[in-house]
Amino acid sequence: MAKVSIVKCPGYGKQEEVDAAVRNALDLIGGIERFVQPGQRALLKVNALTPKPPEAAVTTHPAFIKAMVREVKRAGGIPMIGDSSAGIIAGQAPTAQTFRATGIEQAAEESGARLVNFDISGVEPVECDGPVKVLHIARPVLEADVVISLPKLKTHSLTLFTGAVKNMFGCIPGHRKAEYHRMAPVVTEFSEVLVDILAKTKPALAVMDGITGMEGNGPSGGSRRDIGLILAGEDCVALDAVASRIIGIDPFRVLTTSIAHNRRLGVGSPESIDIVGESLENVIIRDFCLPSTAFLERMPRFLLRGVFGMLKARPEIDRHICKGCRFCVESCPMTAMKMVGNVPEIDYNKCISCLCCQELCPGKAIEMKYISPVGKVVGGIIDSNKKRQRARLSDKGEEEWKQE
Ligand code: SF4
Numbered sequence: 544m545a546k547v548s549i550v551k552c553p554g555y556g557k558q559e560e561v562d563a564a565v566r567n568a569l570d571l572i573g574g575i576e577r578f579v580q581p582g583q584r585a586l587l588k589v590n591a592l593t594p595k596p597p598e599a600a601v602t603t604h605p606a607f608i609k610a611m612v613r614e615v616k617r618a619g620g621i622p623m624i625g626d627s628s629a630g631i632i633a634g635q636a637p638t639a640q641t642f643r644a645t646g647i648e649q650a651a652e653e654s655g656a657r658l659v660n661f662d663i664s665g666v667e668p669v670e671c672d673g674p675v676k677v678l679h680i681a682r683p684v685l686e687a688d689v690v691i692s693l694p695k696l697k698t699h700s701l702t703l704f705t706g707a708v709k710n711m712f713g714c715i716p717g718h719r720k721a722e723y724h725r726m727a728p729v730v731t732e733f734s735e736v737l738v739d740i741l742a743k744t745k746p747a748l749a750v751m752d753g754i755t756g757m758e759g760n761g762p763s764g765g766s767r768r769d770i771g772l773i774l775a776g777e778d779c780v781a782l783d784a785v786a787s788r789i790i791g792i793d794p795f796r797v798l799t800t801s802i803a804h805n806r807r808l809g810v811g812s813p814e815s816i817d818i819v820g821e822s823l824e825n826v827i828i829r830d831f832c833l834p835s836t837a838f839l840e841r842m843p844r845f846l847l848r849g850v851f852g853m854l855k856a857r858p859e860i861d862r863h864i865c866k867g868c869r870f871c872v873e874s875c876p877m878t879a880m881k882m883v884g885n886v887p888e889i890d891y892n893k894c895i896s897c898l899c900c901q902e903l904c905p906g907k908a909i910e911m912k913y914i915s916p917v918g919k920v921v922g923g924i925i926d927s928n929k930k931r932q933r934a935r936l937s938d939k940g941e942e943e944w945k946q947e
């Protein structure tokens with residue numbers, strides 16, 4: 544039976560409150576001493592996806608990271624903080640910028656942890672049976688005595704949800720992440736790769752920053768949402784299953800959870816998970832906004848097969864919002880984008896709808912649009928539901944969302 548703790552934490556404002564909540568979450572599953580022994584090098588794999596400030600709720604919050612560093616030190620461990628950001632700017636992943644912009648660099652300095660940029664720390668080839676036959680994993684991850692996943696609770700337009708399992712994708716440095724998207728262009732294959740990375744990096748513990756998360760078109764283009772929770776567990780799959788239930792997603796609709804469960808790398812079924820701390824019923828969020836692509840996940844598979852062709856969506860750029868920064872063009876794994884004047888153009892013959900461009904666009908200028916007439920009608924219904932949901936979330940009246 545896997546154990547997952549749920550603890551309330553109202554915000555990041557008071558470091559001592561975050562420290563206490565993180566410690567409480569860990570104590571409920573046996574305490575940090577169960578996972579980190581004196582003298583061990585503990586690698587905290589944070590989410591440093593893109594260079595956004597902590598209040599954007601894209602990356603693991605610095606106050607949360609500091610609390611985890613304190614816990615590792617309290618157990619006598621040697622803390623390291625590491626990640627590799629997504630996307631490419633000027634030929635390389637923007638990890639150094641991300642560490643600065645997100646406050647992670649400062650958190651490392653203030654708490655006395657070593658900061659490790661996986662883009663420049665070397666890689667080790669690791670053989671695999673999945674769609675990617677040799678994974679190149681950042682060396683510090685493989686050399687650490689203990690690996691701890693510190694994900695942010697967010698939706699994800701491609702994988703529906705991102706948590707402790709998907710967080711480990713950042714152990715793949717720089718441009719290789721785009722390469723793996725290219726080698727595993729279908730979401731099922733890509734999820735297999737994510738589970739392979741989980742199997743090879745073997746996190747001993749996951750502690751999720753769900754104090755503020757992201758809803759809508761995550762993992763970076765959605766809206767921040769105050770959730771007020773921290774989750775901890777030694778089974779990344781079980782932790783993701785509980786977190787996805789909190790935001791209203793059936794755990795087995797999350798491919799990384801179902802694949803990892805079937806491969807016995809963890810458990811995703813509710814009857815195999817012992818939830819301690821807050822009860823699940825008390826913390827479920829009934830109006831959490833899922834990605835616009837999520838409705839496909841709710842459809843019966845046979846129906847999905849029949850109408851999927853008609854509902855095919857592709858990324859489109861809003862020329863009025865685009866700032867011409869080229870981030871998407873440089874990061875597209877299929878080199879399907881090029882600048883025409885100040886705005887990118889997409890070659891749809893090359894595009895695999897991996898949504899990396901939408902994920903990385905700092906200006907939220909890329910939206911998934913349905914191509915066929917049927918798709919456009921369905922897309923219109925979804926957009927209208929999104930407005931209705933936004934109105935509900937912000938306590939606006941029915942009339943107001945109609946006028947948007
Ligand atoms: S255009 Fe966007 S969705 Fe298409 S392959 Fe490139 S990054 Fe992926």
Ligand code: SF4
Pocket residue numbers: 860864865866867868869870871872886887903904905906907908909
């Ligand atoms: S679409 Fe977004 S990422 Fe691409 S150039 Fe425009 S602002 Fe930059």
